[in-house]
Amino acid sequence: xxxxxxxxxxxxxxxxxxxxxxxxxxxxxxxxxxxxxxxxxxxxxxxxxxxxxxxxxxxxxxxxxxxxxxxxxxxxxxxxxxxxxxxxxxxxxxxxxxxxxxxxx
Numbered sequence: 001x002x003x004x005x006x007x008x009x010x011x012x013x014x015x016x017x018x019x020x021x022x023x024x025x026x027x028x029x030x031x032x033x034x035x036x037x038x039x040x041x042x043x044x045x046x047x048x049x050x051x052x053x054x055x056x057x058x059x060x061x062x063x064x065x066x067x068x069x070x071x072x073x074x075x076x077x078x079x080x081x082x083x084x085x086x087x088x089x090x091x092x093x094x095x096x097x098x099x100x101x102x103x104x105x
Contacts, residue, residue: 001031001032001034002029002030002031002032002048003029003030003032004027004028004029005028005029005030005077005080005081005084006027006028006080006081006084007025007026007027007028007084008025008026008084008087009023009024009025009026010023010024010025010026010087022053022054022055022056023053023054024051024052024053024054025051025052025054026049026050026051026052026084026087026088026089027049027050027052028047028048028049028080028083028084029047029048029049029050030045030046030047030076030077030080031045031046031047031048031065031067032045033045033046033067033068042071042072043071044067044068044069044070044071045068045069045070045071045072045073045076046065046066046067046068046069047065047066047069047076047079047080047083047093047097048063048064048065048066049063049064049083049088049089049090049093050062050063051063051064051089051090062090063090064090064093066093066094066097069097069101079097079100082096082100083096
C-alpha cells in the first residue's frame, strides 16, 4: 500500500539553466510493505518517487520504488520530508538515501 506524502515542482530558474522549458513535478509516496512483517510485528517501509514532465504535447511519467528502507514509520517520514524539501530526483535517490542512512539518521 502506498500513501501520498508530498510533492514539489522544480524551480523555473533551475529548469531554464538546464535548457528545459517545461514544468517538472516530483511526488513522494510512503510505501508500506504490510505483506512482509518483521519478527516484531512491524511493517517494512519504502519510498516511491514519481517524476512528471509536462511536455507541450505530451505527459512523461517515470517512477522509482525503493521497497525496503526501515521498520520505523517516524524515520520513514523524516526521510521523505528530506526528499521532498531537497527535491531529490529519481536519479540521485539511492545515493541520497545511502548518505542519510550512513549518518545513522
